[in-house]
Amino acid sequence: xxxxxxxxxxxxxxxxxxxxxxxxxxxxxxxxxxxxxxxxxxxxxxxxxxxxxxxxxxxxxxxxxxxxxxxxxxxxxxxxxxxxxxxxxxxxxxxxxxxxxxxxxxxxxxxxxxxxxxxxxxxxxxxxxxxxxxxxxxxxxxxxxxxxxxxxxxxxxxxxxxxxxxxxxxxxxxxxxxxxxxxxxxxxxxxxxxxxxxxxxxxxxxxxxxxxxxxxxxxxxxxxxxxxxxxxxxxxxxxxxxxxxxxxxxxxxxxxxxxxxxxxxxxxxxxxxxxxxxxxxxxxxxxxxxxxxxxxxxxxxxxxxxxxxxxxxxxxxxxxxxxxxxxxxxxxxxxxxxxxxxxxxxxxxxxxxxxxxxxxxxxxxxxxxxxxxxxxxxxxxxxxxxxxxxxxxxxxxxxxxxxxxxxxxxxxx
Numbered sequence: 001x002x003x004x005x006x007x008x009x010x011x012x013x014x015x016x017x018x019x020x021x022x023x024x025x026x027x028x029x030x031x032x033x034x035x036x037x038x039x040x041x042x043x044x045x046x047x048x049x050x051x052x053x054x055x056x057x058x059x060x061x062x063x064x065x066x067x068x069x070x071x072x073x074x075x076x077x078x079x080x081x082x083x084x085x086x087x088x089x090x091x092x093x094x095x096x097x098x099x100x101x102x103x104x105x106x107x108x109x110x111x112x113x114x115x116x117x118x119x120x121x122x123x124x125x126x127x128x129x130x131x132x133x134x135x136x137x138x139x140x141x142x143x144x145x146x147x148x149x150x151x152x153x154x155x156x157x158x159x160x161x162x163x164x165x166x167x168x169x170x171x172x173x174x175x176x177x178x179x180x181x182x183x184x185x186x187x188x189x190x191x192x193x194x195x196x197x198x199x200x201x202x203x204x205x206x207x208x209x210x211x212x213x214x215x216x217x218x219x220x221x222x223x224x225x226x227x228x229x230x231x232x233x234x235x236x237x238x239x240x241x242x243x244x245x246x247x248x249x250x251x252x253x254x255x256x257x258x259x260x261x262x263x264x265x266x267x268x269x270x271x272x273x274x275x276x277x278x279x280x281x282x283x284x285x286x287x288x289x290x291x292x293x294x295x296x297x298x299x300x301x302x303x304x305x306x307x308x309x310x311x312x313x314x315x316x317x318x319x320x321x322x323x324x325x326x327x328x329x330x331x332x333x334x335x336x337x338x339x340x341x342x343x344x345x346x347x348x349x350x351x352x353x354x355x356x357x358x359x360x361x362x363x364x365x366x367x368x369x370x371x372x373x374x375x376x377x378x379x380x381x382x383x384x385x386x387x388x389x390x391x392x393x394x395x396x397x398x399x400x401x402x403x404x405x406x407x408x409x410x411x412x413x
Contacts (some may be wrong), residue, residue: 010239010246014185025190027053027060030156031068032194038085039157039272044387045307048088061221062104063095067168067187071161074368080155098146118308119299120339123178132169141166141192148195152202154353158195162188196285200224252278255402256286263400268412270378274315275387279403281379292318298339306355313359314370320387326360362389377411380404 005011018060026275033055054072057065072090077082094101107115116122165188169181200221200408207214256279267273269288273280282312283289284296293315297303301309318325334342336348344347363370367390379387381404386392395406 002117005412006239006243008244010243012235012239012356024064027056028064028187028190029194031057032161032191033066035085035089035157035330039049039082039154042085045083047088048092050085051092052096054089054093057093059098059099061186063168063187065093066097067184067341068093069163070168071157071164073354074164075157075162076088078160081159102354107301112304114305114308117300117341118305118342120178120180123177123341123344124176125172125344127176130172130181131179133167134185137185137189137192140196141188144192144195144199147199148154150303152199154202155195155198158198159283162192162195164188164193248278252282256282259400260286260400265349267378267405271295271382271411273378274318274376275378275380276319276385276403277331279382283378283380289378292374305352306359309352309356309359310363310370313356314363314374316360316370316375317363317388318371319381319392320385321376322355323364323398325362327357330356371408377408 002206004099022319034046034050034053036047040046054065054068057068069090072086072093075086076090078087140163145162148155148159158249162215165184166188168184171181172178204217204221206216207217234343243248267283267287267289272292273283273289274292280291280294284291291297293308293311297308297311312330313326316329321329330353334353337343342352348374367388381387383402385404387395387406391406395408398405398407
């Protein structure tokens with residue numbers, strides 16, 4: 001089991017993969033605490049704070065505010081005695097979040113819409129396709145929700161939030177849309193944990209002080225917290241040091257830094273670089289370069305599908321990859337790909353492959369023009385590898401122990 005989980009990218013604690021998780025998660029917990037306070041006090045100030053906290057979710061994370069919106073609707077329907085609190089929180093939140101909502105709505109019109117499909121956003125799928133059916137987590141969540149409704153009415157609102165997040169994991173049953181639905185795990189998962197903690201705290205408050213039962217409760221809570229922290233830190237340590245991808249990245253980073261110190265190749269900042277994927281991504285992070293192709297381009301909102309194919313093909317031509325090898329590489333890449341309509345339709349996959357092969361012929365035939373079109377400044381390859389003959393003849397090579405970097409003199413005149 002451990003070998004399987006460590007065989008690729010860090011995957012033992014996937015909920016930590018959200019960008020700056022401590023920051024984004026803090027907003028979600030702030031919203032929950034503010035809403036709990038508003039339910040307890042019912043004052044104008046507490047309602048305002050809850051509404052603002054809800055509105056901030058619009059500016060933080062798409063999956064947070066959509067799930068919170070559905071949760072507040074469910075709360076307004078099923079918790080009638082507290083309906084005004086939920087409606088006020090949602091209304092104020094909508095006003096606070098309106099600028100972000102308008103910006104999100106206008107984004108496809110101001111950028112290239114192709115990027116949405118490339119990243120599995122708003123793709124039409126079958127209503128019963130790609131269902132997410134986790135087991136242990138939802139069972140624990142359902143037990144916590146039932147307990148809250150039966151024994152802790154104060155926390156029923158949080159139970160409905162957990163249920164809303166679980167339901168949105170498979171909203172394609174109603175909407176028929178795939179928008180990377182698994183991201184709703186980052187809503188219901190933390191809130192399920194919060195619900196369990198609040199249930200434990202409420203239960204502890206009901207235990208008489210000074211008695212043996214209270215000491216037992218405190219001991220159990222302390223043991224659970226200690227177990228959570230210790231196993232959490234251990235698992236996080238394992239996945240960032242032992243996962244195959246983490247091991248590879250750390251090795252590449254050490255080699256890159258060592259080579260840079262010993263044989264520094266000074267690259268002009270904000271230049272476009274092609275070539276070896278490991279060298280390129282480290283150059284982007286450490287030397288302020290821009291990649292010709294790769295993940296950043298895949299998810300870019302300003303890159304069309306045609307430009308996407310041109311960039312991939314041009315990168316391969318500059319790296320000395322011939323048409324036959326390029327075709328094999330792209331077939332393998334598209335077979336592994338899980339994003340976009342091409343992952344779900346063999347005909348579309350063939351069309352995309354044909355487009356990339358055509359762009360490889362275009363780049364090979366019009367290489368000087370293609371280089372100028374994308375303002376490529378550098379090509380980096382492992383020592384001993386050869387770029388396209390045009391690059392070898394006309395660009396300046398800067399060597400090191402591990403890498404050969406070719407510099408385009410036309411871009412730096």
